[in-house]
Amino acid sequence: MLDAVIQTPQSPIQPGTVSTAPADLLVIDNLRGWYGESQALHGINLNVRRGETVTLLGRNGAGKTSTLRSIMGLLARREGSVKFSGSELIAASPDQIARRGIGYCPEERGIFAGLTVQENLVLPPIIKAGGMTLAEIHQLFPNLAERSTSPGTKLSGGEQQMLAIARILRTGADLLLLDEPTEGLAPVIIEQIGHAINKLKERGFTIILVEQNFNFAASVSERFYVIEDGRVVDHIAAAEVADPATVANIHSYLSI
Numbered sequence: 638m639l640d641a642v643i644q645t646p647q648s649p650i651q652p653g654t655v656s657t658a659p660a661d662l663l664v665i666d667n668l669r670g671w672y673g674e675s676q677a678l679h680g681i682n683l684n685v686r687r688g689e690t691v692t693l694l695g696r697n698g699a700g701k702t703s704t705l706r707s708i709m710g711l712l713a714r715r716e717g718s719v720k721f722s723g724s725e726l727i728a729a730s731p732d733q734i735a736r737r738g739i740g741y742c743p744e745e746r747g748i749f750a751g752l753t754v755q756e757n758l759v760l761p762p763i764i765k766a767g768g769m770t771l772a773e774i775h776q777l778f779p780n781l782a783e784r785s786t787s788p789g790t791k792l793s794g795g796e797q798q799m800l801a802i803a804r805i806l807r808t809g810a811d812l813l814l815l816d817e818p819t820e821g822l823a824p825v826i827i828e829q830i831g832h833a834i835n836k837l838k839e840r841g842f843t844i845i846l847v848e849q850n851f852n853f854a855a856s857v858s859e860r861f862y863v864i865e866d867g868r869v870v871d872h873i874a875a876a877e878v879a880d881p882a883t884v885a886n887i888h889s890y891l892s893i
């Protein structure tokens with residue numbers, strides 16, 4: 638575990654500097670974000686390599702959702718640097734960011750209740766080649782194929798979550814931001830979501846996950862960043878999670 642220096646096996650990063658490793662799909666440097674006058678992010682530094690799944694851990698109010706929203710340009714004011722595929726996005730609009738290939742699945746899922754599963758699924762525009770076809774999405778989430786004509790109001794929480802993820806897979810986005818995909822779901826559904834995320838990893842998607850469910854996060858992630866008070870305070874590689882002392886430390890960060 639690393640406190641003062643945040644680093645990954647292939648691309649060491651000193652705090653406040655930007656990695657230049659070619660495999661880094663996303664590099665965030667000293668990201669600060671505000672809601673009105675209130676500052677939520679005080680200097681986030683992290684990097685995500687192409688094909689990796691990285692989880693942001695931390696207590697309620699630590700700044701995990703705000704980090705995802707900042708990546709998408711959804712905070713009214715943000716400063717610092719967010720580089721995606723080498724291009725700076727800090728001044729880009731949410732629309733421009735989505736068109737670059739970043740898909741956001743918010744905690745509240747945002748399913749349109751009056752539309753059917755199929756209508757929800759085809760609503761977001763395809764922004765670039767390489768997205769999944771409807772047949773591939775139905776293979777990944779068979780429940781959605783069965784519920785194709787059901788209105789959003791009739792879906793279970795698990796089905797809504799599957800639909801929320803499925804919607805961004807068609808668009809051609811290659812970086813997926815998933816905010817608490819297991820929240821409020823039964824263990825059997827969480828298992829299905831985990832299975833789907835592992836399939837997406839196999840397909841080469843890069844994923845940033847926000848999770849309170851550490852056991853779930855550990856089953857799909859290569860690395861973890863711990864966020865406290867709008868800053869990254871620790872970085873943990875999956876291999877370290879085998880160490881009970883590391884797990885105890887993570888639980889202390891999460892107050893569980």
Ligand SMILES: Nc1ncnc2c1ncn2[C@@H]1O[C@H](COP(=O)(O)OP(=O)(O)OP(=O)(O)O)[C@@H](O)[C@H]1O
Nearest residue numbers: 672675676677695696697698699700701702703704
């Ligand atoms: N819309 C908002 N307006 C004002 N302050 C906000 C807003 N959303 C979040 N905040 C504040 O920003 C800080 C970070 O919140 P954030 O939602 O990013 O935390 P989190 O780690 O995702 O926690 P949670 O799991 O509770 O969502 C908190 O102090 C929170 O109160």
